[in-house]
Amino acid sequence: MSETAICIEQLSKRYLNTPVFSGLSAQFPSGRIIGLLGENGIGKTTLLKVMAGLIKPDNGRVMVPESSKSKVLSGSSLSQSVSWLFSPQDFYPFFRVKDSIQYYTDFYPDFDKENCIRLMDDWNMPLERKIRHLSRGEAERVCLFLALCRKVPLYFMDEPAAGFDVKLKRDLVRILLSELEEGATVILATHLLRDFGDLFDTLAVMTKNGICMTDADAIREKGLSVEDYYLEVIA
Numbered sequence: 529m530s531e532t533a534i535c536i537e538q539l540s541k542r543y544l545n546t547p548v549f550s551g552l553s554a555q556f557p558s559g560r561i562i563g564l565l566g567e568n569g570i571g572k573t574t575l576l577k578v579m580a581g582l583i584k585p586d587n588g589r590v591m592v593p594e595s596s597k598s599k600v601l602s603g604s605s606l607s608q609s610v611s612w613l614f615s616p617q618d619f620y621p622f623f624r625v626k627d628s629i630q631y632y633t634d635f636y637p638d639f640d641k642e643n644c645i646r647l648m649d650d651w652n653m654p655l656e657r658k659i660r661h662l663s664r665g666e667a668e669r670v671c672l673f674l675a676l677c678r679k680v681p682l683y684f685m686d687e688p689a690a691g692f693d694v695k696l697k698r699d700l701v702r703i704l705l706s707e708l709e710e711g712a713t714v715i716l717a718t719h720l721l722r723d724f725g726d727l728f729d730t731l732a733v734m735t736k737n738g739i740c741m742t743d744a745d746a747i748r749e750k751g752l753s754v755e756d757y758y759l760e761v762i763a
Contacts, residue, residue: 531557531558531559531593532555532556532557533557533559533592533682534556534579534590534592534593534609534713535553535554535556535590536552536553536554536575536578536579536589536590537589537591538551538552538587538588539552539578539585539587539588539589539590540552540585540587540588541578541585541586542586548571549570549574552588552738553739554741556713556715556730556732556741557713558681558711558713559712560713560714560729560730561704561730562715562716562729562732563717563718563721563730563731563732563754564576564716564717564718565717565718565719565731565732565733565734565758566762568719570735570736571734573686573687573717575734576684576715576717578590579610579684579715580606580607580610580684581607582607582612590606592609608638609682610680610682611675611676611678611682612675613672613684613685613686614674614675615668616659616660616662616664616667616668619631621658621660622658623658623659624656624657625653625654625655625658625662625670626655626656628659628674629644629645629648629655632677638678638680639679640677640678641677643677644673644677647673647676647677651669651673653666653669653673665692665699668688668696668700669699672688672703673703673707676704676707676708677707679709681711681712682714682715683708683713683714684714684716685714685715685716686717687718687719688700688718689718697720697724701723701724705727715732721755725753725754725755726754728744729743729744730742730744731743731747731754731757731758733761735761735762740761742757
């Protein structure tokens, strides 16, 4: 049985007077690519941001195991364990590609600058060009390279290929599989089950009743696709 990479206990979050989710508890296994699935508006993005320390929960806690103990983390402490895949719009408009690399170098002690430059070179990313002047595919790849070049145990990605064409989706999968640190855990929120279903080791389906965690291989052994299983859970 897999060890736990990160766990949540009784997490609740609301915006103004509208609850997003309440009392969520789950253990996410380590060393797995986990598909975080759920209907639009169920709270996948909010949950990832809480788990990444980008926003605070109203109640509950997030814990990351350290050796034999689980340590409750929040805010900047969580960000040291989690690499968040930012979108091109999150960067300053005047940033060139090389400025974004330097920003990560200065801000994250765990960032592997040499490896990032290698990836940029392998994919012919123009270091002197402003990110806002790149094609969408180029800009998204830059963001992915930056996220993957942090040496952390957890990588969170929220709808990383929404609106991509088939080639870009395949590129993303190929980069993920080739560049991930051994033993790393990825939690990827997506609705593109036909494109990413085969990538997942574990499925975490969010519903109004909580999170249903399932081994993806067990689903496949039953002759079900990830999409078929997901539709059964939310029915």
